[in-house]
Amino acid sequence: MTQQPPQILTVVMADDDPLEHKLVQRAWTKARICNPLFFVNDGQELMEYLRGTGRYVSQPPPKPGLILLDLNMPVMDGREVIEAIHADDDLNTIPLIVLTGSEVEQDILKSYELGVNSFITKPITFENLVLVLHDLSRYWFELVRLPT
Amino acid sequence: PHTFVCKDGTQRDVLLSATREQTHQGGYLRSLIVLQDVTELNRAQAELKLRSEELERSNLDLEQFAYAASHDLQEPLRKITAFLTIIQEDDGDRLSEESKEYFGYVQNAALRMKTLVSDLLNFSRVQRPRAMTPVDLNVLMHHVLSDLSLRLEETSGVVDVLSLPTIDADASQIRRLLQNLVDNALKFHRPEHPPQVRIEATEEGAWCHLTVADNGIGFDMKYADRIFGVFKRLHGRGSYNGTGIGLALCRRIVQYHGGSIAVWSQPEQGTTFTVRLPIHHKVTHPTVSNT
Numbered sequence: 414m415t416q417q418p419p420q421i422l423t424v425v426m427a428d429d430d431p432l433e434h435k436l437v438q439r440a441w442t443k444a445r446i447c448n449p450l451f452f453v454n455d456g457q458e459l460m461e462y463l464r465g466t467g468r469y470v471s472q473p474p475p476k477p478g479l480i481l482l483d484l485n486m487p488v489m490d491g492r493e494v495i496e497a498i499h500a501d502d503d504l505n506t507i508p509l510i511v512l513t514g515s516e517v518e519q520d521i522l523k524s525y526e527l528g529v530n531s532f533i534t535k536p537i538t539f540e541n542l543v544l545v546l547h548d549l550s551r552y553w554f555e556l557v558r559l560p561t
Numbered sequence: 562p563h564t565f566v567c568k569d570g571t572q573r574d575v576l577l578s579a580t581r582e583q584t585h586q587g588g589y590l591r592s593l594i595v596l597q598d599v600t601e602l603n604r605a606q607a608e609l610k611l612r613s614e615e616l617e618r619s620n621l622d623l624e625q626f627a628y629a630a631s632h633d634l635q636e637p638l639r640k641i642t643a644f645l646t647i648i649q650e651d652d653g654d655r656l657s658e659e660s661k662e663y664f665g666y667v668q669n670a671a672l673r674m675k676t677l678v679s680d681l682l683n684f685s686r687v688q689r690p691r692a693m694t695p696v697d698l699n700v701l702m703h704h705v706l707s708d709l710s711l712r713l714e715e716t717s718g719v720v721d722v723l724s725l726p727t728i729d730a731d732a733s734q735i736r737r738l739l740q741n742l743v744d745n746a747l748k749f750h751r752p753e754h755p756p757q758v759r760i761e762a763t764e765e766g767a768w769c770h771l772t773v774a775d776n777g778i779g780f781d782m783k784y785a786d787r788i789f790g791v792f793k794r795l796h797g798r799g800s801y802n803g804t805g806i807g808l809a810l811c812r813r814i815v816q817y818h819g820g821s822i823a824v825w826s827q828p829e830q831g832t833t834f835t836v837r838l839p840i841h842h843k844v845t846h847p848t849v850s851n852t
Contacts, residue, residue: 430636436643485632514636516679517628537639537675539646 422478422554423449426512427459427494429486437481437512437546440539444547448478448554456489460497463504477507479553482529484513484520495527506560508553562599574600620688627685634678641671673804677792680806684791687810689817690731693842698725698739698771701732702760705739709747716756718747723761728769729842734814739773741807742834746775748801751829768820769840774833779826788824811836818842 426437434452441450451474453459458468459480465473480498484491491511498504508530513520516534524532533549536542553559562574576597582590645668653661702722706713713720720743743758750756754776762771780788780795787793789812794805811834815822819839826832 432640436640439647514639515632517631517682535639537635537642537672539643542643 421448422559423451423475424479424481425451425453425459425462425474425477426481426483427453427456427486427491428481428483428512429455430483433483436539436542440542440546443543444550446546446550448550451477455486456491456494456497459494460489463498463507464501478559480507480509481512482509484511484515484524492523492527495524495529499528508557508559510549510553562603573598574603623685624688627682631678631682635675638671638675638678642668645671677804680792680804684806684810684813687734687737687813687817690734693729693731693818695727696730696732696735697727698735698762701736702739705736705743708740709744712744712747716747716750718750718756718758720747720758720760723759725760725762725771726764726769726840728838728840730818730838734817735838738811738814738836741811742773742836745807746773746777746832748803749777749832750775751778764840767839767841769838771836771838772833773836774831776831779828779830779832781828782826785824785826789822 426434428434428437431454438450438452451462453462459482461467461469462474463476463480482491482494486494489497491513495509498507498509505528509528511524511529511532512535513533514535515521521532533545536545562576565573565575567573576599577594578597579592579594581592584590645664649656649661649664656664699722702725706720706722712718739760743760746758747756757776759774760772762769764770784795788795789808790805791809792805793809794801794803812822815836815838819842821837823835823837824832825835
């Protein structure tokens with residue numbers, strides 16, 4: 414019987430802009446966050462990732478410790494994703510953080526109404542993005558207790 | 562209403578009412594019939610309704626535009642600032658001193674654009690107040706001053722608030738209005754002269770006259786109209802920060818409350834803003850009756 418190594422929590426981010434993937438990855442590394450960060454391109458891919466279905470059926474990824482979500486995505490947008498995750502007993506215990514360009518009141522309100530854990534507006538400068546991600550990882554991985 | 566057809570074929574809307582008058586003994590005396598041509602009245606009401614609907618649509622369009630502007634314009638801005646930062650980090654040592662300076666200018670421009678976009682969004686989101694409730698202006702000023710505590714500290718400013726009345730208003734909008742006026746009064750102070758601001762109000766009939774007076778840099782009255790324009794500033798970008806939307810917002814809020822705003826100033830002699838607001842509001846939305 415092989416021993417299971419202690420699981421390090423992974424983070425999955427859904428954003429339809431590949432340049433955002435690049436920027437967030439760079440900021441993540443700069444913020445010295447050890448947790449692996451994976452990217453998906455839209456809501457549908459995110460659901461497949463989380464459930465180990467569709468393009469992820471042969472190699473289902475580990476259940477992530479945190480989900481970062483953009484709101485405006487094609488195919489299945491952020492709001493639909495939030496509802497789908499909430500409806501799924503397996504997935505609704507994973508903290509869901511909206512990370513989006515929007516700072517509009519109705520987006521913020523709607524997101525919390527649908528049940529996200531936090532809503533973060535992407536900062537304008539890269540330096541602030543690094544700080545935001547650093548604080549995010551400290552909060553969710555060091556301060557807060559997560560379900561196993 | 563009835564529709565009468567005239568001899569020349571045109572149609573008129575007519576309201577008909579009739580009463581019957583009796584004699585002392587209860588017998589029939591006479592009938593009184595009143596015919597009122599309400600064609601013009603109906604036409605005016607229909608037009609008002611149409612204009613009202615057009616305005617609603619226009620406001621909705623503006624809000625959608627503002628949302629798109631805020632959200633969609635900011636994303637490219639983030640790319641600009643972020644990748645500039647990355648280039649500077651990765652290849653900074655290969656850049657000439659001049660180029661490094663230029664990168665700084667581009668970054669600043671992008672940041673300024675972000676502020677402009679945010680301000681524009683905030684401006685457009687001030688819509689006709691949904692509800693007017695009695696607002697104690699003293700309490701409101703208290704909140705405003707606490708919001709401005711940093712500015713007060715920075716400028717060593719003193720704000721004197723005399724007793725203010727309670728008026729029917731949209732509290733959050735009036736708060737914004739007062740905040741902008743007091744912030745300006747503190748911001749545009751003369752160097753070596755800490756700002757002194759005096760806020761007082763009088764009630765004259767149905768109106769509340771509120772004044773915000775400062776001892777700051779003042780300006781030439783020939784600019785009095787201009788300062789209320791969107792993004793209109795009287796000073797170069799180097800001095801006094803701000804996008805120049807504060808007063809445009811104040812005017813918009815004041816107009817939505819059925820009031821007016823005026824200013825008096827002299828260079829180096831301070832500025833006084835006078836806001837005139839109705840004390841009471843009976844109707845919050847103009848209603849058009851369908852007769």
